[in-house]
Amino acid sequence: QVQLVESGGGLVQAGDSLRLSCAASGSILGVDVWGWYRQSPGQPRVVVATLATNGIKNYIDSVRGRFTISRDNAEKTLYLQMDSLKPEDTAIYYCNTYSYSSSRYFWGQGIQVTVSS
Numbered sequence: 001q002v003q004l005v006e007s008g009g010g011l012v013q014a015g016d017s018l019r020l021s022c023a024a025s026g027s028i029l030g031v032d033v034w035g036w037y038r039q040s041p042g043q044p045r046v047v048v049a050t051l052a053t054n055g056i057k058n059y060i061d062s063v064r065g066r067f068t069i070s071r072d073n074a075e076k077t078l079y080l081q082m083d084s085l086k087p088e089d090t091a092i093y094y095c096n097t098y099s100y101s102s103s104r105y106f107w108g109q110g111i112q113v114t115v116s117s
Helices: none
Strands: 001-007 010-015 018-026 035-039 047-051 058-061 067-072 077-082 091-099 105-106 111-116
Touching: 001 091, 001 105, 010 035, 018 091, 018 111, 035 077, 047 067, 047 077, 058 067
Parallel strands: 010 111
Antiparallel strands: 001 018, 018 077, 035 047, 035 091, 047 058, 067 077, 091 105, 091 111
16 A cells, blocks of 8 residues: 655745645555546646656647656655646645556545645
8 A cells, every 4th residue: 555645735936836746654665556646627637747766757739848856765755846837737635656566556635736826
């Protein structure tokens, strides 16, 4: 089991920055991929960025160059630095882990990010 708790969301204006944090605990040594997802009202949950344990990062096109995913191993925390925020970035953001050996996903409770125009 992996427990994930997000923090750092809020209401900002277009062009502002936010940094989301995800504190992880439990069986994190078995995690192969860390990720951030988001879900807007009436829309499916979609991946935003992923970070594999080999260091490879992937981003969806709409956030590439504006968002940065990173992890602090010592603090067992995953981050999502979001710069140049746009109203279309408004969503609930979820932290996620995936393990290849168990094929299991774990999710945080989600945190609201609202960007006003």
